[in-house]
Amino acid sequence: MTTQTAINYRELAEQVLSGYELTRAEALRIVEAPDDDLLDLLHAAFQIRKSFFGKKVKLNMIINAKSGLCPEDCGYCSQSIISDAPVEKYALLSKESILAGAQEAIHRKAGTYCIVMSGRRPSERELDHVVEAVKEIRETTQLKICACLGFLSEQHAQKLSDSGVHRYNHNLNTSKENYSNICTTHEYDDRVDTVQKAKESGMSPCSGVIIGMGESDRELVELAISLRALDADSIPVNFLNAIDGTPLEGAQHLDPRKCLKAVAMMRFVNPSKEIRLSGGREINLRALQPLGLYAANSIFVGDYLTTQGQEPTSDWQMIEDLGFEIEECAL
Template sequence: MEKVAKEINWNKLAEGVINGKKISKEDARSILTSSNKDILQLMDAAYQIRHYYFSNKVKLNMIINTKSGLCPEDCGYCSQSIVSEAPIDKYAWLTKEKIVEGAYEAKRRKAGTYCIVASGRKPTDREVNHVIGAVKEIREQTDLKICCCLGFLNENQASRLAEAGVHRYNHNLNTHADHYESICSTHTYEDRVETVNHAKDAGISPCSGAIFGMGETLDQVVDIAFELNRLDADSIPCNFLVAVEKTPLEGTKELTPLQCLKILAMMRFVNPTKEIRISGGREVNLRGLQPLGLYAANSIFVGDYLTTEGQEPTDDWQLIEDLGFEIEECAL
């Protein structure tokens, strides 16, 4: 860490947030630089905010990777990118039947949100039609909420997905605007913001977050949290880098479990009313401190991620039960 935080009464700061007061960037940075010995007090304060808005409910989400690899983008963290030599499965689009089948698996895993994800820069109109066909069938047969993550969207595609019944669109900022060129050169930070706004304008709930541990500074981590607040993202996935072998970021190891907890707490203070989701890298980076993360966050992925493994759903169910929390039932 760079410098020690000023002394702050975390519970008093949380009380102010609950009463509608926004914290400053200085206070947010102080969360990230707080002493490790104060971690329980910090997480307790974050929990006061989390409990006020979400009680002890935990939202479960499940991903299906409908198109793997074959991506022309050069994102340094991604095993599916054109610059990655990671030995992953590569395949074109799954059939509509397979996508619908995945929705029933999401229900079995007690997920309330089913995330249809595809690699690539942006979908063609034909690919959007393929997704829409699956979405309509899933909506007819289940009560799942559906999130799509298909890359960059134009306004027409966003409107058509909304009309088909897509509830949420995920498009992460991934990192700070000033750090973006060191992570990716084939598109810009502004391109990502534009897609988030297209989803919002179409009436789709925006889901956008970041990947932490890629060389960003503490001030940039804070700025990301405030930018997500400005964008009014309803769901904020907090990913912690899994430095996959044979990707440009292979060997990167910047985060400790305690640093991950501080990032989650800071996100909760800055975005008190939003779904904060512990996403990719949860098991690898938080390790034995995973349960503490849910004192700030109110959402997790259940099962595997895109090309990395998660833990068994039964382990997640048990973790939630052991905390005295409960899985949020899917209701529309």
């Protein structure tokens, strides 16, 4: 029986910074690293992060512009048709409410404002409504706009891009192999198609994962490699928040150390990309949240779609205590 040679994470980081692409086997060893290696691993991940982003942290804010009423059956989502979670349900917010959200994003020191709608895909009326709001936000602020409206046609993607939407989010969420265990009303490849359409329209592609939905470590690595192949500019790393009333209700919280290894792996595999600590970080990383920013360079500030986040002041303080700085927000 042979014993694997210990990984020198710092040397591996130097190779990555020289253009080396991590193999699946190397990425898997990072996810499965011993807990005793965690600080050394994060230090190496920080060398990559620092090379591309310094000590700056990007802040993003979400507005849930349309809540509930979704015909999809995604097992993690409190807004899906099969969810019994007691979430607020409402049609698309008024333009005034969306504009007010942009001002709140600036107040929270966010540089990116994320307009999110539940549902399979936007109707023509809904898309035009969002486009008009985006145009006004772009005329009056320096905010970057990210939209997350569901599946897109080529025409809808181009219309959003032409209106001034900088980025389009459509997460892969879980591996292709695991996808049918999480959702049956659409397929993994449908999500890949929308990410590609967003990119082809000129919008920056944003796509990420939800860790903790029954995927294996190998499948998590495959997701990281798939996002590298898609050339996603921004990768939200969510950690399952098993909401009561959803099929995944009762799933155990993740080990915070394993979560940090997964984030570090994402940084090694996608060295130059925005890695964002996203939904579920508060309840899964818990007291280790600050360590996540040694690999990630971005967070959501404030609440998520149907769950609460930390107070913005707590996030600001966390960033300051690390000796990091908030990336300059829009004025």
